Amino acid sequence: MSRSLSTGLQLVLLAAAIAGVALAPQVLEIFTLMQITLFAAMSILALSLGFIWGFGGILCFGQTAFFGLGGYAYAVAAINLGDSTGAVFVGMLVPAAFAAALGYFMFYGRISDVYLGVITLTVTLILFNLINSTAGDEYRIGAAQLGGFNGMPSVPGLNAPGDPSAVLEPEEIWFVTAGALIAVYVILRLVLVSHFGRVAVAIRENETRASLLGYDPRLYKLLVFVIGGAIAGLAGVLYTNWGAFVSPTIFALSLSAEIIIWITIGGLGTLIGPVLGCVAIQAIVTEIGSQQEFNSNLVLGVILIAFVLLLPRGLVPTAQILWSRALALKARRGGAALFEGGPGGKDDHIAKAAE
Amino acid sequence: MQDYSATLLETRNLTMRFGGVVANNDVSFTLKEAELRCLIGPNGAGKSTFFKMLSGQLTPSSGSITFRGQSIAGAAPHEIARLGMGIKTQVPNVFNGLSVRENIWIAASRKHTPPVSRRITDEVLDKIRLTDRAGDLVGHLAHGQRQWVEIGTVLAGEPDLILLDEPAAGMTDAEVLRTAEIIKEINRTRALIVVEHDMQFIRMIAKTVTVFHQGQILMEDTIGAVMADQRVRDVYLGKKVAA
Numbered sequence: 001m002s003r004s005l006s007t008g009l010q011l012v013l014l015a016a017a018i019a020g021v022a023l024a025p026q027v028l029e030i031f032t033l034m035q036i037t038l039f040a041a042m043s044i045l046a047l048s049l050g051f052i053w054g055f056g057g058i059l060c061f062g063q064t065a066f067f068g069l070g071g072y073a074y075a076v077a078a079i080n081l082g083d084s085t086g087a088v089f090v091g092m093l094v095p096a097a098f099a100a101a102l103g104y105f106m107f108y109g110r111i112s113d114v115y116l117g118v119i120t121l122t123v124t125l126i127l128f129n130l131i132n133s134t135a136g137d138e139y140r141i142g143a144a145q146l147g148g149f150n151g152m153p154s155v156p157g158l159n160a161p162g163d164p165s166a167v168l169e170p171e172e173i174w175f176v177t178a179g180a181l182i183a184v185y186v187i188l189r190l191v192l193v194s195h196f197g198r199v200a201v202a203i204r205e206n207e208t209r210a211s212l213l214g215y216d217p218r219l220y221k222l223l224v225f226v227i228g229g230a231i232a233g234l235a236g237v238l239y240t241n242w243g244a245f246v247s248p249t250i251f252a253l254s255l256s257a258e259i260i261i262w263i264t265i266g267g268l269g270t271l272i273g274p275v276l277g278c279v280a281i282q283a284i285v286t287e288i289g290s291q292q293e294f295n296s297n298l299v300l301g302v303i304l305i306a307f308v309l310l311l312p313r314g315l316v317p318t319a320q321i322l323w324s325r326a327l328a329l330k331a332r333r334g335g336a337a338l339f340e341g342g343p344g345g346k347d348d349h350i351a352k353a354a355e
Numbered sequence: 356m357q358d359y360s361a362t363l364l365e366t367r368n369l370t371m372r373f374g375g376v377v378a379n380n381d382v383s384f385t386l387k388e389a390e391l392r393c394l395i396g397p398n399g400a401g402k403s404t405f406f407k408m409l410s411g412q413l414t415p416s417s418g419s420i421t422f423r424g425q426s427i428a429g430a431a432p433h434e435i436a437r438l439g440m441g442i443k444t445q446v447p448n449v450f451n452g453l454s455v456r457e458n459i460w461i462a463a464s465r466k467h468t469p470p471v472s473r474r475i476t477d478e479v480l481d482k483i484r485l486t487d488r489a490g491d492l493v494g495h496l497a498h499g500q501r502q503w504v505e506i507g508t509v510l511a512g513e514p515d516l517i518l519l520d521e522p523a524a525g526m527t528d529a530e531v532l533r534t535a536e537i538i539k540e541i542n543r544t545r546a547l548i549v550v551e552h553d554m555q556f557i558r559m560i561a562k563t564v565t566v567f568h569q570g571q572i573l574m575e576d577t578i579g580a581v582m583a584d585q586r587v588r589d590v591y592l593g594k595k596v597a598a
């Protein structure tokens with residue numbers, strides 16, 4: 001019963017999110033709309049790591065590798081094809097293929113978790129340096145000049161599918177980006193209730209047990225990693241499209257670290273947590289940036305430390321715990337002796353589930 | 356249908372070295388289809404190491420393992436599991452952050468459709484007497500109950516050979532009795548190898564007993580003969596009483 005209740009609640013929230021996306025252009029100024037378009041693109045990046053880390057148990061320190069590859073692949077494809085339709089898919093396929101190759105090496109090579117972090121971090125640095133050194137005229141892919149540290153200016157924006165002359169307006173780009181965020185969220189939800197998703201979570205819980213039951217942990221982790229790479233690539237596509245520009249800073253390690261902060265604050269092991277953490281931090285950083293009073297990295301650091309010390313589970317899991325406590329209290333007040341001893345245990349379960 | 360005299364599992368000269376430590380030395384062991392075998396031996400005799408080689412968690416230093424005629428020494432755990440072997444490890448391996456039901460379902464659903472998986476899950480929950488705790492997180496259960504969850508996951512995978520490494524550890528007397536009952540019930544159709552220190556428990560289920568000592572097979576006989584053997588008393592029972 002509680003399961004169908006929470007499914008119902010999720011559907012209501014989903015409908016509310018869709019309505020919010022549809023109404024936003026009517027309520028918000030164009031500047032704000034573009035701002036939240038950026039937040040939506042970054043939220044997709046947050047979801048990509050939130051999925052592989054929170055549900056696959058894979059802590060990747062270089063999620064921007066796929067983000068950046070997505071951005072560059074989109075830019076190169078869009079310039080060469082003259083149409084963004086296929087370029088969006090190229091922007092997802094290239095990082096997914098790269099994730100497949102890297103993941104195969106890491107998971108089938110039995111690399112330990114610590115080295116996995118080191119390798120993903122190093123690969124991101126290598127990509128940064130590689131692209132950074134493509135300044136010369138000779139570094140071009142077809143008609144696309146890679147431009148080294150200067151990046152690639154005037155990347156073609158998204159156009160209506162199959163119609164390069166119909167370049168999308170900011171309002172339409174908002175619909176596409178926010179729509180993509182909702183779609184990614186729904187797809188990941190469906191993945192998590194599928195057999196594949198449930199086994200992936202079981203592998204996160206205990207790899208040995210899963211393998212002794214006949215599941216190959218390497219294969220599941222690889223697939224989770226590839227899905228995460230494709231989603232990060234999509235975020236890179238939308239980010240590049242938003243600014244009509246891509247440069248090597250898209251591979252920045254500082255951004256990789258920031259994603260981890262978003263997830264820590266929002267709540268690891270949830271899907272909505274990374275999105276909330278991303279939007280909240282981005283909004284705060286933007287606000288600080290416009291005021292010029294504090295150093296935004298300093299504020300970010302203070303927020304992270306405060307969360308690690310006071311709300312180590314993050315916003316969403318903590319809210320879930322408080323909510324279930326409130327329900328338990330209500331049940332007790334209602335004089336339901338049947339529940340005696342039960343509610344306390346239930347809180348703990350949810351707390352545990354959030355870990 | 357099954358030929359009960361056929362060999363299900365066979366190891367030849369199986370040896371496992373950890374640096375200078377020889378945990379298993381030249382173990383040649385045979386198990387028939389649907390046989391129930393108990394494995395005993397003092398601490399450090401090499402019983403768990405033997406299980407780890409059978410289930411693919413360790414690659415033997417030398418020697419062979421044949422399961423249903425197929426060589427499996429050094430194969431990956433999931434490959435061996437898919438051939439029909441299931442194991443409850445000595446150090447519990449369960450999905451602590453998942454519910455009891457989810458633990459069993461994960462095991463049942465590998466080779467079955469959703470409705471069949473649900474049916475098997477319900478049956479197993481009933482068998483391990485945890486139906487009323489199906490929604491609880493396994494990490495919150497008592498040690499004995501977590502052992503049962505692990506046994507449940509093994510049963511739900513429907514293996515032809517089940518290895519149980521100290522299944523009665525941490526269980527109450529009633530739970531131990533129930534475990535013995537379940538083992539006998541499983542044994543009507545499937546083969547088992549059971550490692551236990553609890554001799555009372557061994558007496559409840561044992562037919563043939565293999566005694567491990569310092570990585571080797573000391574003897575293999577009926578429970579009565581093993582209990583009466585002086586060497587076994589010296590190495591195993593003697594130690595246990597002294598401890």
Ligand SMILES: Nc1ncnc2c1ncn2[C@@H]1O[C@H](COP(=O)(O)OP(=O)(O)OP(=O)(O)O)[C@@H](O)[C@H]1O
Pocket residue numbers: 373376377378396397398399400401402403404405445
């Ligand atoms: N990974 C390892 N590295 C080094 N030595 C090991 C390793 N695993 C086991 N051993 C050693 O191998 C020997 C056999 O250990 P094993 O765990 O197989 O014994 P056991 O019969 O299961 O004992 P118990 O009854 O205490 O569970 C012991 O001396 C142990 O210290």
Ligand SMILES: [Mg+2]
Pocket residue numbers: 402403404445520
């Ligand atoms: Mg042991």
